[in-house]
Amino acid sequence: MTGYGTSSALLEAARSWRPRLLAERDRSEALRRLPDALARDLAEAGFFGIFLPQAYGGVDLTPMQAMAVFEELARADASVAWCVWNGNTHWVTAQLPAETARTIHAAPAIITANSTRASGRARLVEGGYRVSGRWALVSGCHLASWLVLLAVVHDGDKPRLTAAGAPETRFMLVPASECRIIDTWTVSGLRGTGSHDVVVDDRFVPQGHTASFTDPYVLADPRYRIPPFSKVIPGLGAMALGIACNAIETLIEIASEKVPQRTSQSLRENHGAQLRVSQAESLVRSARLYLLDSLQQLWSALLDGRGVTMQARAQARLAASHAVANAAQAVDLMYGAAGATALYTTCPLERAFRDVHAITQHIGVNPRVMESTGRVLLGLESDTPLL
Template identity: 25%
Template sequence: MNRIDYGDDWKAGVLGLFDGPDTELRTHDAMAALLRELRKRKVFSMLAETRERSPAPLALAAEVVEAGARFDGSLGWLLVTGICTTFSLRVAEAFPEAFSSGEYAASVFRAGTATAHRDAEGYRISGKWRFCTGASFADWIAVGVNLYEGDKPVLSSSGKPKTAMAILPQKEVRILDTAETIGLGLSETRDIALENARVPPSWVGTNPFSLYRPFFVLWTGFAALGIARAALDGWKASLARNAGRRERAATEFARAEAAWRAARAYAYGAIPWVEEATARARFDEREVRDAALPTANAAVTAKNIVHAAFYGAGSSSVFVANRMARISNDALTMLHHISLGEDVLEHAGKGLLES
């Protein structure tokens, strides 16, 4: 059996893609070309076990996400969503097509008002979903849906409507021109829509979020750490050009560096037990809270570092052409994700106080 070796050579080859002459990606075509190279190296399916490959360690995937975000915020976010979505397609044997024709998948796991009506031929899927990251780059798109039998909603044992995940070939999804965010502009985060699309029963299966919550909660923190590292790098480079400012900023820069290292160590320290919970696909709320703490801490630390770096780098940061301005916008945009907001810290804190 031909298995991919996720060893040092593979890692060096992937991370080497982020060390090109350009310090970041500036065009859609440049991003698309880089994603093609990542596809060739099976980066997006690195956590998905198939007949042809064993999964890579979570820590290695975290390093790839962090390095990608350090290179370019949009790339880091595409890596987070792409790796997580492709991983999620392994949760059941319901999605074999996703591994036979495509490497990169985008997703919107929330169902909203989207529906999947079961009939004798399979499912009819309709809906509109917001914030589908990487939609125009994807081979497949995974979406959350509310299940119906005929015209009646399927209910769980608790009486709530049941949700599932459906996969769709990207070419069948209508991608709406809604990419107007202030940051992560090259992540192609768009709204998507579908009307009465027919899919076979094997394309609808378990929603992975219900099975792997600690995994999904933890993951976004590594992109935040990568963006924070890029801000520190940019800040340091600006200080190298101004001796007076460098002397005044030394203490503040040291505090920011120490905070980044501490947040990074905390996030990576959570990987072993999250990996174990992922393998058994079973967890309790304490484990979700314990995954939320390093994630939210990474996000808050990143926000503070980017803020300090933006002002510490001087007035040139305010220009659109300056990389620090784009790093700042990327960080602000990323922090609106549900797993990175400060309400995650509030939820974790309440749980800690009640335990």
Template identity: 30%
Template sequence: MSPGLAAAAVTVARVAAAGATGADETRRLAPDVVKSLVEAGFARHFVPTGYGGTAGAFGELAGALATVGEECAAASWSASIAASLGRMAGFLPAEGCAEVWQEGPDALIVGSLAPLGRAAPAPGGWRLSGSWPSISVVDFSDWALVRAAVPAPGGGRPALRCFVIPRSSYRIEDTWFNVGMRGTGSNTLVAEDVLVPERRTFADTDLFAGRPLPSTAPCHAVPLSAVNGLFFAAPVLGAARGALAHWSAYATEKIRTAPAATGGPGLSRTHYAGALARSAGEIDAASLLLERAAEVADRGAEVTSLEAARNTRDASLAMELLVAGVNRIFGAAGTGGHAVTGPLQRFWRDVNAASSHVGLQFEPAAHAYAAQLAQRPA
């Protein structure tokens, strides 16, 4: 991780820590937290250099996200969304990129790849309508990137395209009332008959394959499957580390004072030592999996289909390890550790809520990985 992003992440973490409880209560980040993560460079991290961005590395981003996540998973998740959607917008034609970043590379872009919209050809572009739920940090957005079905030429099965629309073109419905990741403010975005010029749309196949139009940077030339899970798992790695750090002082005190064995109520020091060592090991193992995934992603167009599938597998497997580690920590924390006034219950809720994301499910990742292996020459 570059010194600049590393230092910026520490600052964002400090600001986010101060606002974490409030974000959980109000179901959205405080404006100063969003301002901090944008000023730190998360939104511009993958923006092409021709528009003032960094066109940065995945390893840099993953480390920075984990740092922020140790204090507030919602802030880290939001920072990840800002970086991820900034990267996706880089697949626009050059004229579209110039429009999106005409005021600088720190435009906050949010969005969803769920194909929940529909668009019809119109003079100069498309008419777009749709409703996309669970759009993180949407209340602070400048632009949104969404995916919609379009008529196939000559009939047949509809194709899918990505559309980038300005804040003035959509409204937000307050629908985010989840038990975990509450501070992400993941409300619903609604667009109604929005005219989108051709310069602000592109085929989703380019994004999935890693075929950007104006950019040659490695961060844009990598297939989406090689990086998508990394965006979602890195904030959770930070949250798991935060949970472990919070619980470790309690655990080490129990290891020092608890009896070596018990014949009745109560837990032995062996129980606490086992929980501490196993959870710490699972979190370390997840970190190593994500570190390799980032190293692979940073090779850009050189990433093979098998490596991309392995990255998806590793991100989902890392997620399972993180959930197991945090759940064990929470179970061993005792009633005092479950207090709503403490951060452990928030880390626990956030990690488990994040694990339900469609991009982090192990079974489809396993099938994709097995399919790639089956294509290898005997």
């Protein structure tokens, strides 16, 4: 993979991309997906290799380094950040047969899209599976060369059960050429992510192109044993904080020029606006510190061989939910402070309002998550394997 080999270089690259991302935002919204050239250039720069193992040509950043890049991209365009984040989930790459992983990522600038909704059926056949199904919300599906789709394994007409009695699921790696995209993404927030439905009609997937969270690890480094949802879900918080940073910057610009109706004072001299911008700034900064601290503690324990406790997992998930909630509150404060100016699509606050509230709808930060983390904090067993 060409591009940037260090975290600082990739973060600086994200900052240098800001003018182009701002210039292409309206086009992405009109297309309801990222333009092909933009996605290709992002991939060639290394952004879709943030979490890809070095063994397969990736940049292989730590979670903390990745959060900084996701946040920076979201300051310019949340849809770009979302597609980059979603293309970096790499849920089971460290558990795939090495030959399969090298085949998929052999060419530079490969983009994958995925769905963790087990809405497909994988029927056991000789040498692999016959896969059919329809998956919703497959962000960046138009950009991808491969689709990584979760399916329920069927032996004949019945789901195959795990030792715990639950239906067995596996990720199926399907070439994009064997999938159909159904245009469903007509939405308000994150409009440029192209999160359409994807259909697979009775396609053969070899056994070696499948994997599950419970498969043995092919890559031995402890860094690849980070719980997948502890690595991926915090990105939602980072992106939401990037949107909030942009909202604060926008309000500051507006406040320097706007004189609200029925007053002679500029908006920045208004006590209410001053209070709101202080509240928003403190919400963002405190949430960022908690998010990074929770990840740093989890990561250090993992690399030191101490193992990742359920408490550490709960803290990382709680920090992600907290960051999204704080960011949404900060954006709402800035939106309210700007008055009618924020209503216009030419105002970045209008887009920030739509995008941050779209992130709040992701299942990874659903309020139910905080019930699960609360159980752990109270000394009870987790009620979900997703922690």
